[in-house]
Amino acid sequence: MEYNFANMGQGRFNADGTPRPGYLARMYWAVIGSVCGFALLLRVLDFSIARCRKRQTGLRAPSILTEVYANTISQLQILVYPSIPLPRWISPYLHLPTIGRGTLALCYMCMMLAFFFYKNSIKTSSDWEDAGYRSAWLSLTQLPLITLLSTKRINAIAFVTGSAGSYTLNFFHRWVARGLLLTTTLHMFYMMRYYASFEFLVYELTYDPTTRRGLGAWCLVAWIVVLTTLRPFRAWVYELFFVNHVISTIAFFVVLYKHAPSYSRVYIYISIGIWAADVAARWVMILVNNIGPGFLRYRAEVVVCEGGDALEITIRKPAVALRKWAPGQYVSLSFPTVAPFTAHPFTILSSPEDGEMKFVVKKKSGFTKFLARRATSLAVSSTASPRSSTHMDISSEDDEQKFQTSDSVIASFSVIVDGPYGGASREWKKFDTVSCIATGVGATAALPIARAALTTGGRANNGSVRAVSLVWIVRDYSHLLPFLGTLDHMLDFSPPFSSSENDEDTPSLSVRIHITSAASTPPTPLLQRWLKSHASSPYFRVITDKKPDIDATVSCAIQNARGEAAIAVCGGPAITRDVKNSVARLLDARGVRYANGTSGGWCFVHSEGYLE
Template sequence: MADYNFANMGQGRFNPDGSPRPGYLAKMYWAVIGAFLGAAFILHICDFVLGMQRKRIGNARPKFTLARLLATFTSIARVLTYPTPTFLQRYPGFVYFPSLGRMLLVLCYWCLLIGLFFYRNPINDSSKWLAASYRAAWLSIAQLPLIILLSVKRLSVISIVTGSTSSVSLNFFHRWVARGLLFTTTLHMFYTMRYYASFKFLVSELQTNIIPRRGLASWCILAWIVLVTTIRPIRHYAFELFFANHVISVIAFFIAVLKHTPSYTHVYIWIALGLYIADVALRWFLILLNNISRSGLNYRATVSVMQDQKALSIEIPMTSIRLLNWKPGQFVRLSFPTVAPFMAHPFTISSLPEDNKSLFVIRVKSGFTKRMLKKTLLIGADLEKYDDNAVKAATYPVIIDGPYGGPSRAWNQFDTVLSIVCGTGATYGVAVLRDVLRNTGTVRTLRLCWIVRNYNDIITFRDHLERILKSCEICASDLSVLIQVFVSDTSTIPSNEQSEFDGFLAQHAEFIMIIPGKPVIRDLIRDVLDRAGGETGIATCGTKTLTGAIKNDVAYFLDARGAHTGSDAQGCWVHSEQFEL
């Protein structure tokens, strides 16, 4: 974007023809974003107050008119925003579509960009092309702070304001705002090229003027980031490569943009860079404070290989003076310097702070987890505790970054809590159950639906199940607790008690049910909502397909049963945790 006199045209906020000046257009953009965040903050506060009220009155239907109106509004909003149309789910392995709520927010955001671009901007002749180019350039610059706000870890103002702490949601909108940035920068480049009209003149301008060359370099770097390196296969299968490339490419992009843009537009760039640098500085300060002492690293992790060599169990004793504190359902990023230096991966904590240790169960895939498996098998000590399904274990120094994420509402404010998880997603499910059992609040029904492929997968969580059962023995008699384990590979289910673990399950059959086959999610949700006497909270951790099915079914039953118009069940709230990069 060259420093033409056009940038100084017009008086005040508008040009003589009534069109907004490009710089003021960027302020209009942030006025709309600020208004949206303000409205989200008000709803977040109201939802918090409503939750506190439900705790006080025992989850009975709200008595106050405003509370009933809010409950009705939120329930109707869930009916409209939770589902994903079935015709968009035909090829989940090839392409996955988000929920209507997310698609609606993305659509509104793109409408905002297009609306501001064309606002009082009739592009009917060549004299308007440079003005259009400048509009798109200012809109591009204005989006940079929002992109950073959606990516930061510790200074997540958007999480605080909206109450949404899900890293999956923030990353989703981070990518779509970045695509909006690519869209507006493409408009800027397109109308600049049209302004030059002649191809020969354009080539000559590129050869003689360094500003357009820097602009083209900025656009190429941005296109590389958005269109190539952030697509799901690369993020999913080569995260280390993606992360390193992303950091380098973003740094190169900011340098190119600073060189390309005039100084009077740099305020937005410096705000974005300031937010990012402050977040990184705060995060590393907390990492060093929590992990480093005079004797070295505070934490050491014991990594155990499960018998099938498809899962790892990680245990980190909280022996440091600076004890790590977390809430159930949160995750931390673990870095193992001797296995994968400079790389951190997110894992959900399955234990509670009072256990004085952090426990994780992770599925072995490619990259870091496969490297960890091979090294532990190579240097690990043999174990004889085959009942625990572990064959080898090794100890490594570990750096903990976090905790992050977690639900925005307390689980003990609901009448019914249902957790639906797949495989190692049980780390999230058992944390939710144990959290409710230590402080039941208004919860009357607590249910875990756990879907596993192999019967032996259950053995990995024996310690967790024992803790849950001990809590059940001392909890209130009016609390109903049920754990249903669905084993899809029925051939792995023993026909009789063949081990100590099988006997353990048989002794607690009133709480734990082993069910062959896969569950019908709709039937599970129907049964829970039919029995609920107040609001239901559903915690889910699994594939996108599972999460989509749960939200579709919840929206269907809320609408069909009229829960938002006066039935005993005051709606249903769904919180999902996924670590899909």
């Protein structure tokens, strides 16, 4: 088999019937496009059925299409939601994906191997060279998809699939990158084997710059994919991971551009174009939303919460363009005077009607620890002289301010806001019941979702929500303090939860907070007064020294639903795994039936992982 290498990307088959590498690269995108088209079709079908469903008493919409679709989705959930738990000692460092995601990742790897071995008879030294060039084209064609999965502002994959959450997109971004590592390894192996068959390998590595650049590109891929993107490294120091990822990726594209022949660089150009368009779109929105008469429009008030393990960040009066975020969405915040060249994703706790953006962030190593130390140092220096309740320490033109409000000292920093991003693919007001399960600071996503279901799920807003429940798992009483205002909004808004028919225009509510640590510090006087004020509430409970029964919680959410149930799980991989396993078990045991005994029914599960 002989190639005219300059025309490898043209035509379909060679004279002996083997596909040309460039044709296989195009077929790769035909498969990816078909998968995305099927996902878009499912999204349109799901949206259409959701619009057609009407809230009824006793029975769901009697459409045969609705029942068939409900049964199909439920059976798929039974198959794809479960995941295999790992031993406790290894779970902080490694966790397995759900069967659905794992199957998709495995299918992707099998697809790449199928493209590589299709009519690829590897017997002689010339076949080794042919295999090397085929795997090279398969490597290049994956670059645009990897880039698309990493974009934020113009993410076409998120649009057609409805997977706006960064957790899902990042998962497939990493696995497509592992597919790139697979094909580049095959390329390097067969090309080196070809050179070694003529005893040219040492010569090529010593004197041929193209070969050395190829080896360097493979080393960069292995460095990015294998060593520096594993979960322990990403969780250790996020800033180091991010900087290394950007620098290593730029270096990879530079070396790859030097290594690849000019006729094969089209996929490199496409990838760079996608990245440049996304960066340009993001920066246009950043400039529009953040630049004001005094240069930077926003200042972030930072409070180190009691106990010192969390930060409360507040941005007052965001611009109109930033007031349209949905519950569960996040923004990237950059503090020019603290860490000028990094941005960090934080989930928005407040609602747009509050007139402010509020975040509660768990203090870890790296940026959040440095920001807490910087805010504390400003607070300590501000106490050197007496002040009135809202006295500014320095002028508003300075980059940093500190002022004292009642008993808390707040540090103020200039901030740049990028977003919002993420969120669920469905409106929460369209479900019959909405259940939120959160651990720790995962409440920054769960509380806005529950609040939105309450405030927009009533009949006055054309909503279908009858009942909303919140289960929140925290280790210590002090973790509740930054969230008391949001909890008050919810508790004062809704009547008690009831599994019976709710004829009120406002959905009912149930809130359970589980304090799991036996060594939890006693509530502060402020928290004691707050807990006492809600002690008589029939739909608010604080349970100490006991974790919730996830199976019972999920069962209550689904069994009490006469329509479609929704569960939002916000926390680490362990709680997400437990909830999805419970949903799969319950749907399987229930035989996929409604609460009123009619056939059909399904449960929408939305998961939000820790971003920071």
